[in-house]
Amino acid sequence: MNLFADIRSLVLTSLEAMVAEGLLPAGLETANVAVEPPRDALHGDMATNAAMVLAKPAGKKPRDIADALVVKLAADPRVAVAEVAGPGFINMRLEGDVWGALVQAVLKADSFGTSTMGGGKKVNVEYVSANPTGPMHVGHTRGAVFGDALASLLDFAGYDVTREYYINDGGAQVDVLARSAFERYREANGLSPELAEGLYPGDYLVPVGEALKEKYGDSLLDQPEEVWLQDVRLFATEAMMDMIRADLKSLGVEMDSFFSEKSLYDTGLIEAAIGELKDKGLIYRGTLEPPKGKLPEDWEPREQTLFRSTAHGDDVDRPIQKSDGAWTYFAPDIAYHYNKVKRGFDEIIDIFGADHGGYVKRMKAAVSALSDGKVACDIKLIQLVKLIKDGQEMKMSKRAGTFVTLRDVVEEVGADVTRFVMLTRKNDAPLDFDFDKVMEQSKDNPVFYVQYAHARVQSVLRKAHDAGVTLTDVANLTDDAEITLARKLADWPRQVEIAAKGHEPHRIAFYLYELASDFHALWNKGNDKPQLRFLQDDLAASSAKIALPRAVAVVISAGLGILGVTPANEMR
RNA sequence: GCACCCAUAGCUCAGCUGGAUAGAGCGCUGCCCUCCGAAGGCAGAGGCCGCAGGUUCGAAUCCUGCUGGGUGCACCA
Incomplete structure (x- = not known):
């Protein structure tokens, strides 16, 4: 169940009805029609921009479209109130029983939030790919966590995902x-x-x-x-x-596949890939212009074998062979991506360190050229991790022996904390990893905050179990805090799709934080209003009340699952 | 010199791909435990969204130009 998608369908069918009645011209583009939570909850449960998006193509005033649309929407049994607001927004308040039905749906299907948006498309996510010359350090850790969470997210969203590690064993x-x-x-x-x-x-x-x-x-x-x-x-x-x-x-990272660079040399794949490019007329002998500005000391004009990557969006053409005829590092990379294309992936995602930003355009150009633009290629750059201990930045230096390995971090703070913290920032923003803060068990620390919410639910469920409470039906949700929480649950499938579409697993972490926050708020409100407590004196009342926290636990558990973090059952 | 990334509250950061009065945490001020876990919650103060233009009904979001920071720039993988 995806409530936002359901209501969006309602909006679209209502628009079609208006077309049938001659209120709107046929053939309008509705891709940009969105149903989303309003910025301010006072406006209602959901809002749509349909009237504003369609105003111009329909040649009508937003207000006129909205007025007609509101009537249609309000006729639906799920919609309690629909009204026009601001420049042409339509705000909807849903009937109270919708939320009970939502909670029920969460509990019934253990797949709540999964999506079919991926449509089973084959995606290759390549990450880590650390050189096999030593142990992994913290820099690799963030890339590993990000790639792994992204892969899980895409899997959750209905893609057929392959997690792959490229072994640089050829150089x-x-x-x-x-x-x-x-x-x-x-x-x-x-x-x-x-x-x-x-x-x-x-x-x-x-x-x-x-x-x-x-x-x-x-x-x-x-x-x-x-x-x-x-x-x-x-x-x-x-x-x-x-x-x-x-x-x-x-x-907690396990790859589906390890791909050896060396195997490219052994199997002639490099020649094959370059041959493919040659057939497309993208390989030529030529001399590159010297880089402007600072000129390397030993620069001299040199004729090289070049890949015409500029034909696919790169800034300059790139050499694929050294002057002695050996391949440059770029050639096996091309061959590797040629192999990915040949394996039938619809989408290729590479996770690189930010210091490899300079290779993004040429890699995309290569994939575009090799697949004739048919295979999408996204490259995510992972920014640096700044380690902080005792309030001091830890400078990593092999020589000074302050080299912090992945193992060091995991042993000190644990895999769960490491993973969650590293996902609380966008991939392209630098991350401060403060050993003292991430270990802290307070709401300062988002990991514990989310874990705590889950543990509280489990605590309630244990108590309920002891008292002989079983889940029967779902109580009507009436209080603001309850509905706020249910509304947040309804947003889960939508957040999954947004995060998956943008390849942004950090959204899941932020969502979970907000969900936990809404849950804690309701919990605390039970202090003043005993009727909001999940456990009531009356057994039947408790049975209905525990549905909501159970649903919260289901979603937290699913979300943490995507991030690769274990949900805690208790935190004593 | 060129390319890519970043710039939002005192600090650390979100901001749903163009929507309503820009949000959260920390810090600061004041509250809430005879009550399912206070490792929580509520309220308040705090903003020319780096600067200047442009696109349009509407811009933190898109475009251009600046300023400031990061990264990378021909045979090194």
């Missing part, structure tokens, strides 16, 4: 990893490691070195790099991926 940095691991291998064999400048110094490679010794004994020690590099690289990247997978799991 120079995994060679560096291999050399670093080899030094640890030497160390395991009793030699002192020579961690030259540029190698990874982290001691997370120590166990990898030991495992290498386990496998190879001392047989590699005197061998030249050509002999061992490939094997050690494979061994080390697999060890790193095991570690990353474990890190992700501790956060």
Whole structure:
């Protein structure tokens, strides 16, 4: 049940009736007709902008359309009052029994809020994709949480979602990893490691070195790099991926698919992808203009193989081959997205760190070119996380040893808190992560505030159960606080669709906060008005009263589920 | 020099893709526990929505130009 969608249908059929009666011209575009909660609850339960949106195309005054529409709307049994307000808004107040029916619908279907807007369309959400060269740090954490929540949200909204991790195991940095691991291998064999400048110094490679010794004994020690590099690289990247997978799991993130960059080289997919672009006339030999302003020291005009990304919205064409003929980093990225297109995804979503903002246009251009504009490609940039402890910003520095890993954060504050807090900000806004505040158990902390609401409901339900109360029918909701809460519940399916459409999971977190707030308000009102308490002396009255808090728990639970946060049953 | 992102209450941030008198939390002021969990709630004060134009019935929201901050800018993945 989606009350807003239902009432919107009512508005549309009423408009059709007006067309039939000759009050409106036929063929009006109604896509922009919206039914939403009015800004001020005093205006009613729902408002529509239909008259204002249609005024111009219909060649009529908003007021005239509204006056006629109001009559039709008011005739519906669900609508108690419909009236014109302001410049042409139509405010509606719904009949009281609508809210009881809504609560009932929430409790009946465990799918309340799910949507069919996705229509089963295949979406690929690629996130994390951290280089397999070390443990995940906090920067990756936010991207992981965001991508995971977005994937869940889209799933909830009816899309067929694939969660994917792109393993950068094809480039120079995994060679560096291999050399670093080899030094640890030497160390395991009793030699002192020579961690030259540029190698990874982290001691997370120590166990990898030991495992290498386990496998190879001392047989590699005197061998030249050509002999061992490939094997050690494979061994080390697999060890790193095991570690990353474990890190992700501790956060509650599980991927459907891991895609190896290396596999692109092995299968000739890069050539295939570039060939595809060549067939479209988008590959050519040419020389790029030097960048304006600051000129790199060693800049010189150079003829390169270029992708005509400007034909698909990029600012300049991009090189895909180095002067020695090897592929640039961009080529495998193109091939990877070619592969996504070929796998039949209708929509591709990439989650990048904000420092990769410069690649957005070229990636979109590549997808557009490879799919002839048929596959939508959205790229979400994740801003930095500023860690704060004891009121001080923690500067991350590998050298100073103040490198904070995902594991550190999860172990200190827990996965639930980490996830929720990281979703209380838009992806493109920087986030302050204050260790002291997120641990605080007060309404300062949105996680606990929402959890607390859920725990309160569970507390009531436990007490009700002990008293022998069972859910029967749903009491009429009459008090303002009750109706405000029911109205917020009715808004849930709508919020899901808005959030899914905009790829904005943070909306779910904000919605839950508001829902919890409305619930706490009603709860507290029970202090002054005993008749508002969910547990009454009369068993039958209690049975009907507990429907509303149960419905609240259903929605909080579903919402937290999307965010990947466990709803708490008690918080003592 | 160019591109992208950001600018809203003292602070941290929302703002439903163009709608009504711009919201919440913190902080500040004053209230509410013989009462289902006060880890809560209610009320008040606090705003040229960075600046200047434009689009139209209507702009925090869309367009242009500025100002200030972040990020990135040819073979590095």
